[in-house]
Amino acid sequence: MEGVLKVIASTRAAIGCIQAKLDAPDPQTAQWERQAWVEEVKALQRQLAELLMMENRLAGASAAGATVPAADTSREYIRQCITPVEVFNTAQLHDALLAPLGCALPVNSPQRFVLVQGDASLGAKLASVQEEAEVGTAHMFRDWVSVAITHQFALFSFFVADAIINIFARYFPELRISIDCDIVDRSGGARLRPDLLCRVCNALLFKGEHKADRSQFDAAVNELRAKMAKPWDPELQPGVPLPFMLAYAAAGSLLQFFAIETSAASGDVQVVPISPKYDLTLPAHRVEALHATCNVFRILRHTALAIPAIDLGLGQRLVARDGDGRIVRFIHKRIPEFRARHEGAGINDLAQLEAAYEATAGQPGVIQVYTGGSDGGPRLDACGDYIVHLSPVGRPNHGAPSAELERKAAVRAVLEALAALHAKGLVHRDVRWPNLIRTARGAWLLIDLEHVGDAGRSCPPALPLCHAPGMLEAGSIFTTASDLVMVAQQLLSGAPGPLVDELRQQLQARSLTAVEALQHAWFSHPP
Template identity: 40%
Template structure:
């Protein structure tokens, strides 16, 4: 069953109005039931802990019949209450009633907008990436329980770079590795079998279901320390399990707020699809490498061009600890230098004095 409503309307990423549609009038009750089961929340609960949610507005349509509803949580149960009579769209009066109800919905949405909270990720929203010619590359749809990531033409587009077998086959592999699945600083599957190759598209259901995207470095050093510690914890788990990430950059880091107001949040390293085995003998000086975030020199093994665990840490230095909006302290600069010089492994980096007490 589709988990996304047929119609969605957001204000500043707050899902305030949705609709379910059926072809036959006899299926109206099915459409009403779907209003309760499909995305009954206005935003992901973990994004704004403790913030009261508004009542969601909705409609159900089946054949020529349309009716408006409110959707709200009452004592842990989703309630769908009618706020209009049934409108017969086959008659002029019914169409006028539907139009009047729509205008009222618009007025209610407009009155809510000035006080609406800022939600970083829209529940039910879809983020798409396209290539130079407009061809689809990937899409991420945000559901309540997970984020569905689709990578189109996976085997063809990522031939020589990615290994589908590494991602899914066998209990000791990447997303199915039980140790990695328990690391809070790494993206992980919603369920052990939530990855598949559908025709040519790689489909993954991932958690955390939503987080605050990090489009660049934090604005202050204390926040940077928290982010780097979270990323290094994810890297250390990967390296301990025998993998390297290979695509470490701010676009692949999200922040998940704590479960309650004032609780500590978690920085999570996502996008494991470019990962590889740490002992891979592949010479990454040859096409189809390098990957986009790699600097021109300095991260590959100088002897044979392999991408090693030290290469991940070089990326931390190059992509996370440079081009900052502030001057890095002496401790942070020392960690950056040590990572770029391959003097520390991930565990040693976590023990660096710059991260003490973070």
């Protein structure tokens, strides 16, 4: 027991040390290093939670004079506790969060005795083995609840924002729960993205905002209204009514739950409180907040049954080989350490990317820089990370469409985009089906301009598609015609018919420009 307590103390100290560096970031610290600190804090928090649960388990076993049995029925207990609850409108949510769970939260007997002695109303919310025999074998869930409602209130947001979602994700795989937690992110994207995002079946149904001090509670509530107040992009689900979103605001030891509704007519966002404001320094409030959190997920279990198929979740991280992006009202794309990854690797520089987006501005067949009130870039931030905001958001694409008309539309869009780039002496160098998206209105767009370069130059090893057979010209030079060879090999391969065969052969023979290819008879010939 003494050894466990020493490790708990050292783990707390390590978390505090890293958190201090994150709270006062050095502008010279690279984004990847800050992200590594974030991941380290999360890992230490998980370790601390496990240690606290172990401390709780050892203390209980010592008091009982026996060891804990190996069998664990937490899965069955959790699924019985978190039964689905149907709520028709936000007016019913307040009562729904206070409603009894499928079974009471499991705790050890001494803890229940102390809590109920302090507040008799907690008796219906908590159960020990004396009230429900199943508590005796639900070891993991009982330990987790016991730790969450002890004096460790500073960790409560962690239990809400990470541990509880991971537990429910484990025991409710049908919900496809995913979580992004950016409580300590100081990047530009955090101005647009909530601190916590929880997607259920790819719909953003639960989110949270965190502030360090109690005095910042109102600011956390305001950010719930300002950041991503819709479960999905309505343009990608036309005609499907938006459900309400559940959320919480946390500031210091204060926590409160809210419902967020967006008016279909006006687009106005309403943030409605659906719980009391909990003060987590008070044991009774910790129990009530945890009880409300479990009811939130009972509601999410039912809401998930009516969610349409969603390809792109708002706030979802899109990982590419040289960077990542997040979906908000647009794609927030980031390439860490751009100068090392791109300039150092001989791919391109910021001036070339600025020229590429300028050359294709207003072109219908290519992704655009978003200019709706954000610093859309392309630009480098203070840490040297490349940032660009892109719109519109479209459905990802992984292969050729089965319909010939759709393939024609996609190839036409690519040729229009390439014609604009080629007119400015630029080449795309990465034309393939995964680099096309399809918007809600059915338009095809070429994306990933971050691999452009000057025409007539050698192609770096970092772009392997450039080095496919027949792609480069003499001297390993990549030209505008090389882009069109990519169109032939990547987009026209497998397409049947004599006209498309002719177009493919002409592009591979480098006998057409992008403008000339757009005039080919294949595009106007009926399928």
